Amino acid sequence: MPELPEVETTRRGIAPHVEGRRITAVSLRETRLRWPVPETLPACLTGQRCHQVSRRAKYLLLRLDRGHLLLHLGMSGSLRVLPQGTAAEKHDHLDLALDNGQLLRLRDPRRFGAVLWLDEAPEAHPLLARLGPEPLSDAFTPEGLQQACQGRKQAIKARIMDARTVVGVGNIYACEALFAAGIHPATPAGQLDLTALRRLHGAIRRILAQAIAAGDSTLKDFQQADGKPGYFSQQLFVYGRAGEPCHHCGRPIAQIRQQGRSSWFCPGCQPENPPD
């Protein structure tokens, strides 16, 4: 579930409670995540101080004394800060006890998430080394997007969901950004001119920024036992709205299958063969 805005909101939520704190104890209850979590992890982490919580794409990085703890929330993961002693429930796989009496707890029912220890510079790690630009940074430009699309037959939706093009665009925001830009999701990437790609670039940034801003307003709930951050209550124009009227033109939203995933779009606002 978490897309980039949810991960960023999680980072902002936990950082004030975790940065500067020492890890006093670690409970690892389930090692079968995306990759097996080494049984030696608790001993490795205990005693180290966390200096910074950062994010690259949808990965969270805790900079500790002797390396980085990399966390990925997968589809269903969440992190919460709770008082020590709070009983662990089903799917609560990892606890980091901190020297402020609190607990950083990872829950992940589907176990698509990841917990990795990195000895070396994070940017050199294979998972991070080939990632494209952050969508809200200056490194993400219309010209760079054009270069990523140049000569490609691949559908534009698959192209923007490829983390080498730009990171952090999942299925929901890919559909929404393409709607906002008036581009049919199946359009071959190489067919789009710079004008269209400028619209798409702007739409990706605007929609992600809006979602992060919406997340900020929910941060106050972050420590509550039931405060799992879900999707923010921003309006979705096409995602999951098959058959319902388009908010712009009233035509029914269509649903197709691409790369084994559902895509939603408006046949009126996102024509296959755009005029002019």
Place this chain on the structure above:
DNA sequence: CTTTGCACCTGTTGGC
């Protein structure tokens, strides 16, 4: 090299 498809997993949903 480019592109496609699958595996991983469980909670939720919809149809019979």
Place this chain on the structure above:
DNA sequence: TGCCAACAGGTGCAAA
């Protein structure tokens, strides 16, 4: 009401 298949989605990796 109960059961079961289909579906949801991020992303590394194998295969085409």
